[in-house]
Amino acid sequence: MEINEKWSDTAWHAAQPVYDDILRSPFVTKLADGTLDMERFVFYLRQDALYIENYCRVLASIASRVPHKDMTEAFLHFALDGVAVEKAMHQIFLSRFGHEDTKPTPSCLLYMSLLSTQATEPVEVQAAAILPCFWVYLKVGKHIAATAAENNPFAEWIATYSDPAFEVSNQRAIDICDALAAEASPEIRRRMTDIFVAATKMEWLFWDSAYKLEKWMI
Numbered sequence: 712m713e714i715n716e717k718w719s720d721t722a723w724h725a726a727q728p729v730y731d732d733i734l735r736s737p738f739v740t741k742l743a744d745g746t747l748d749m750e751r752f753v754f755y756l757r758q759d760a761l762y763i764e765n766y767c768r769v770l771a772s773i774a775s776r777v778p779h780k781d782m783t784e785a786f787l788h789f790a791l792d793g794v795a796v797e798k799a800m801h802q803i804f805l806s807r808f809g810h811e812d813t814k815p816t817p818s819c820l821l822y823m824s825l826l827s828t829q830a831t832e833p834v835e836v837q838a839a840a841i842l843p844c845f846w847v848y849l850k851v852g853k854h855i856a857a858t859a860a861e862n863n864p865f866a867e868w869i870a871t872y873s874d875p876a877f878e879v880s881n882q883r884a885i886d887i888c889d890a891l892a893a894e895a896s897p898e899i900r901r902r903m904t905d906i907f908v909a910a911t912k913m914e915w916l917f918w919d920s921a922y923k924l925e926k927w928m929i
Contacts, residue, residue, distance in 0.1 A: 718892030719885045722839065722904045723846070726911040730847060733915045734854060738922040743855040745863040752865065755921035756804055757813040762917070765823040769830070769841055776834040782887050789880060796871065803867055817927060818920035822913040829906065835891040839903035842888055843910040845881040848872045 723730075733739060738755070741747035767790050774786035815823065829837040852872025859869055871877070892900050 717889050722907040726908045729911045738918040743858050745860040758819045769826045816925040818916045835895045836902050840906045845884045847914045849881045
């Protein structure tokens with residue numbers, strides 16, 4: 712059966728309402744206008760540092776499973792170079808406020824668990840699960856860069872996620888997922904879309920939980 716639409720177009724269309732909610736979320740809107748409480752931003756970064764450690768391991772897992780050498784090289788690049796850039800950005804901010812023995816919040820743990828459990832799924836599904844972390848962040852970063860207030864105290868974060876180099880990595884990740892989907896069955900493509908939407912919801916939840924300074928209740 713001929714596939715007329717790229718998988719990535721189908722997936723983004725399915726996730727669009729969630730992305731729209733992300734843009735309306737108080738964390739993102741206040742980040743853009745520079746009024747986000749620094750306590751909330753640092754809380755977010757500390758959780759994000761935990762998430763990135765897990766994300767790096769997931770990327771390496773995908774690198775070991777994809778069927779082509781160029782895909783393996785791409786995911787290793789994502790794991791080593793792209794994550795290093797994010798960690799450097801974390802260091803810029805967290806060094807100002809000190810490091811704590813941070814434990815993952817319920818939302819952070821849920822997102823990390825969602826990604827980690829995809830290691831037992833087909834690699835096409837596992838690859839689709841990590842894509843929102845690229846794609847949503849790039850689109851949010853570019854949106855904020857276009858609307859951010861002058862002298863925004865979060866300018867370095869904004870620059871990281873609106874950087875052209877990040878856009879190149881994002882497009883490579885999209886292209887790989889599209890290539891995997893093109894060879895996959897309709898059922899696998901459906902599961903790829905489902906996990907893409909689920910992970911996009913986790914992106915919304917991650918920012919929402921940071922804004923609420925989420926804690927364990929017990």
